[in-house]
Amino acid sequence: MQEKPPRVTGKGSVARRQPAQQRSRERLDRILEVAQQLIAEKGSEHVKMSEIAELAEISIGSLYQYFPDKREIVRTLAELYAAESRRCVREALEAVQDKAQLLAAFASLVDQYYEIVLDKPVMRDISSALRSDKALMSIEIAESRACGALLAAAIRRVTPTSRTDSKRVSALAFLIWQLGEETMRLAVAHKRGEGAMLVDAYKRMSLQAIDDA
Numbered sequence: 001m002q003e004k005p006p007r008v009t010g011k012g013s014v015a016r017r018q019p020a021q022q023r024s025r026e027r028l029d030r031i032l033e034v035a036q037q038l039i040a041e042k043g044s045e046h047v048k049m050s051e052i053a054e055l056a057e058i059s060i061g062s063l064y065q066y067f068p069d070k071r072e073i074v075r076t077l078a079e080l081y082a083a084e085s086r087r088c089v090r091e092a093l094e095a096v097q098d099k100a101q102l103l104a105a106f107a108s109l110v111d112q113y114y115e116i117v118l119d120k121p122v123m124r125d126i127s128s129a130l131r132s133d134k135a136l137m138s139i140e141i142a143e144s145r146a147c148g149a150l151l152a153a154a155i156r157r158v159t160p161t162s163r164t165d166s167k168r169v170s171a172l173a174f175l176i177w178q179l180g181e182e183t184m185r186l187a188v189a190h191k192r193g194e195g196a197m198l199v200d201a202y203k204r205m206s207l208q209a210i211d212d213a
Contacts, residue, residue: 027056032076117188144181176206
């Protein structure tokens with residue numbers, strides 16, 4: 001849930017070359033910046049590695065030293081967006097001190113995420129790419145588990161111990177987060193008005209589930 005595309009730190013897990021020098025890190029940043037631009041304009045399935053290399057002003061051989069194929073570029077972008085999103089979720093949820101604050105924080109996160117997804121075509125494309133590739137889909141599942149764990153921790157913190165079951169709360173939070181991803185994909189596939197109603201319905205169901213936990 002970020003306002004700007006994430007910046008590479010040089011610690012990505014999938015790039016073939018791990019840039020240690022400033023020049024290499026800047027080149028990796030440039031590659032991913034160009035890739036995001038092209039994906040936003042054309043969709044990932046229509047972007048060619050040669051286009052990325054040309055716009056990034058590097059040779060195709062140099063590009064392959066960083067990424068063996070386009071799929072790994074999409075994976076890296078997905079992981080970077082996920083890490084930034086998780087940071088925002090952590091900051092929002094770790095600050096809550098009672099149930100009312102938790103509900104307000106969750107509602108705000110849903111609204112923010114929907115607006116960002118609407119505003120950034122590259123995020124929608126990456127989300128679709130993850131769903132069409134079983135190996136890449138593990139990134140989304142892992143992120144839902146991570147953010148779900150943050151939500152579960154917040155629920156336990158603001159709910160009397162006598163009312164909580166740790167495993168049940170964890171399962172609920174994971175389900176809420178993964179359903180959120182599915183809802184966003186469904187919402188952006190429809191007209192703005194209907195999409196907003198779908199997101200609102202998801203938000204109301206989730207808030208009720210959290211309140212009842």
